[in-house]
Amino acid sequence: MPNVTIAEAKTMFLRSLKLPHTANTLQTYRKALETFSIMLETQQIDLSNFPVTGLTENSVVHFVDYMKHLSPATESLYLQVIKSFFKFLDAENLITVNLSRVRMLIRQRIRRAKHQALQYPEKDIKHLIEVMSNLQTISVADGNQLDNLELRYVRDRALILTLADTGLRVDEICKLRYGDIDWETSRAILKGRGNKQAVVRFSTRAINAIKDYLSLRKSLDLETGQSLLSLPLFARHDKGAGKKIKPITPTTTRNIIAERVQQILGEEAAGTITPHTFLHYFVTTILRATGNLKLAQVLARHANIQITQRYAHINDDELDRGYYEIFEKK
Numbered sequence: 001m002p003n004v005t006i007a008e009a010k011t012m013f014l015r016s017l018k019l020p021h022t023a024n025t026l027q028t029y030r031k032a033l034e035t036f037s038i039m040l041e042t043q044q045i046d047l048s049n050f051p052v053t054g055l056t057e058n059s060v061v062h063f064v065d066y067m068k069h070l071s072p073a074t075e076s077l078y079l080q081v082i083k084s085f086f087k088f089l090d091a092e093n094l095i096t097v098n099l100s101r102v103r104m105l106i107r108q109r110i111r112r113a114k115h116q117a118l119q120y121p122e123k124d125i126k127h128l129i130e131v132m133s134n135l136q137t138i139s140v141a142d143g144n145q146l147d148n149l150e151l152r153y154v155r156d157r158a159l160i161l162t163l164a165d166t167g168l169r170v171d172e173i174c175k176l177r178y179g180d181i182d183w184e185t186s187r188a189i190l191k192g193r194g195n196k197q198a199v200v201r202f203s204t205r206a207i208n209a210i211k212d213y214l215s216l217r218k219s220l221d222l223e224t225g226q227s228l229l230s231l232p233l234f235a236r237h238d239k240g241a242g243k244k245i246k247p248i249t250p251t252t253t254r255n256i257i258a259e260r261v262q263q264i265l266g267e268e269a270a271g272t273i274t275p276h277t278f279l280h281y282f283v284t285t286i287l288r289a290t291g292n293l294k295l296a297q298v299l300a301r302h303a304n305i306q307i308t309q310r311y312a313h314i315n316d317d318e319l320d321r322g323y324y325e326i327f328e329k330k
Helices: 006-017 023-042 057-069 072-091 099-109 122-134 148-166 170-175 204-223 250-265 277-290 293-300 305-311 316-328
Strands: 187-191 197-201
Touching: 006 023, 006 072, 023 057, 023 072, 057 072, 057 099, 072 099, 122 148, 122 250, 122 277, 148 170, 148 204, 148 250, 148 277, 170 250, 277 293, 277 305, 293 305
Parallel strands: none
Antiparallel strands: 187 197
């Protein structure tokens, strides 16, 4: 068996990862190995001189004990990296290790992340949507131009109502183009993985809010010289974009929601509502109105109905009333 140090073995392992892994994954592997190295150094082990054959299954046990200051999720991730490291060492005949015991030791000692019940801010999200829905539309006299602040105000209203009433995900709403909307039927056709198509329906209030926004944005759209159909449905209106019509990004969308939540609900509500919260609102609204889980699944475009159930925030009182309406009120 070659005389390889732990430091050399780490380098060999990381080199073996470069081709099939992304930069972010490689960074995670490096952090995990660095934490493992620090743990070994606390045991007075010189990685540059200590042979890798000195690593045993008990090294994993020591590593678990060392990581108690980290979150359960980070601990789990780092242990998966170390398990892969030991598999590599075994496959390269650098050490002889019982991989089954390594897996068993990890299963026995790993902390499980606590799955906290999702807090659905029902009252707050309803209030946010109501305020945005009731805002007055800005009208601009001929010859006047909206400034970016006013244009953002109208865009954000349209964006929030669209998220609330369509079930669109943040990446989908960022990719929407003017030409994706069938304005006569208030629908859009989305292309998903494997070129699968899905129909997204828009409510009257969402469509009207979008039309108000696009109407006020029209002069900027025309200045681009591009076909209106090719332009993004929701655009950035910040200093970085200038007068160009650039699509909003997921980060832009999250910032928009965070800003409006803070303005309308106050600083204490910061972080309680994200773009994804609107999908919970969408599913819950459908189920409360119809009681039809299958309908909610199709409209939300969930592949699995169990996913839809997790998004449904229906309390016991509502279930009791629904049961009474079906089985008792005859």
